[in-house]
Amino acid sequence: MIEINNLTKRFEDVVAVNALTLSLQPGITGLVGENGAGKSTLMRLISGVLLPEEGEIRIDGENADSQKGKAKVFFLSDDPYAPQGAGIKGVYDFYACFYDIDKDRFDGLIEKFGLPLDRKVAGFSKGMRRQLFLALSLSVNVPYLLLDEAFDGLDPLLLEKLKDEMLEEASKGKTILASSHNVTALQRLVDHYVFLYKGKLSTQEESVDLGSSFVKFQAAFKEEVSKEQLIALGLDVIAFKKVGSVTNFVCLEQEGIEEKVNEAFPSLFLENIPLDAEETIILQLTLAEREADHE
């Protein structure tokens, strides 16, 4: 297990990771946050690329900066390194100096992705480069995988193939931490979400099961209803939007929302509608921002 205790990392005046405490369980965890939230820094700290100012990271009890700790982790950064002039084989040869790589699986994935063996990596497109390093990451025999911007530059068809491969790896008991700006890409894949906001966890829980904390309503009120009026009812309104005569609002889950609203504001209809993952993540980040403002 990866255990992170009270981790802080600063870059001059910027606190990139702020007293973060977290433990990563086997399975796939999605690391989500806006730009500059500290996602990449967190991954670089776990992989030993950076050293924390305060706190510690333990990987199965080993310090993340130790050889034993590093040997358990493979970190795929957003800009992975290929030796100069190397082709696919050259990349494999370099990383095979340090990691136990399943050659058959690597070759199989390269074939599956249709990557050219005779070309240099420097001439690869962004997507091809990403595929190569994902193939490498999924072939390295380590218990922990850190994938920064894992799905950047991949087409939807390939993304689905890749998800299957990642799920296969996770089923072997691996712990995979994947960050992505493409939140929809994380759907069907991720067991837990970790939300970062300004280097901190944005929720009290270490990881979040999506969809459990927000409720979304769509209503056509007979008279004009404002956000403030809903708040006055005691609802914790996170989002409020009015399009024509239809009002959409999202609030934190609590008992008897529907009854309260119906009683106070007569409507033609008031219905609870489901939230998709992307909406939930945006709401989660909005909530984090609001809480930070309160602080």
Next chain:
Amino acid sequence: MNSKFVKWQLKAWLVPLIILGVYGLLAIVLPRLSENYIVTGDVPEYLARNSIASAIGGFANMALSTGVILSLILAIISSDYKWKRARYDAYAQLPLCKNGIKRHRMILSLALVGAMFTLHYWLGAGTFALRWLSLKQAAASSGGLVGGVDFMPILLSYLLGVVGLAAVHLTNFAIASMSHSLWSALMMLLLGNLVINLGPTLILGYFFPFFGRPSYDMFAYGSVTGVDVVYRLNDIFSKKAAFIEPKLSNEVLIALVVGGVVTLGLGVGSFFYVFFRKEMSGEYCGGKSFDTFGKTLFPHAFALVVAFAIGQIGAAAGKVILASGMAVAIIEMVFILLGYFVLLFVYFLTLKIGKWQWIIAGGIVALAVVLFLLGVLAAPQAYVA
């Protein structure tokens, strides 16, 4: 020791090493095979035949100079952390213990220095031998004097110079691994002046204090600049007839000895400092974090550019003054001291780069350029004289 990685590195170096070797041969040895002398009075004069070998050599030397300039420019451009981040991240995440890294660094740096030493020594010794034989033949055929040049002292002093050069490269490793301490700055400033053409190498030494590809980079640039140094030394002995007069050759000898001893001392000192006293951290360079690397590197890079310029002025002015009869050793030492203080000044000022730092640093560079131009303009007259 990760034997797989050692093999990988050797493989990665092999081709560039061969290319460099051929390059060095083209640049130095070939032109010397076809040279000729005439003797006018007591002083032999050099005439290079307009042969194919000479043409190839000339081209190679032009390319060499271009390589040196390019290496300098590339060194500065690519000093930005962003350019090298992928490599930093990759190396820093590799599962190697710190002691293992130290061992790698030590063994590989010694191997590199050994390889460089051998390459430079034999190239240099070979060309000096050719020069000496050529002069001897010229003297024998003409019956004139060859200015009292004796092969062995020159060869020995050259050997010392090459050892010093090797120490410089070793020092680069040392500097590179010490982030931006005052010690590293002092080392760099001194060395930047002592070895005129090693500015790019020193900058490069800063890039990444690690083994593998970065070491190769350093080695490659170092070799290019090293070959250039050898070429220029030969140039002094060949084209400028006045330089082989007994008095002046002694002064050149003194300069080589002084430079060699000081450089060697600094190199050995820093070697012990780095490998036996200084602990490495997980963040291998650039002060407290990788992300500040670019910022912390800048003052050093800038100081080295100035050092390089001042070194060139020193060389140009030294030639002029030498031709007028003054001692090159004194001139060299003056420039070392001047460069040292100027660069120390720049180093401290440019830690935080503001308007005044730019003005002062710009003024120094402008002065350097003016002096250099004066030196160039004055040189032909001095040689004629």
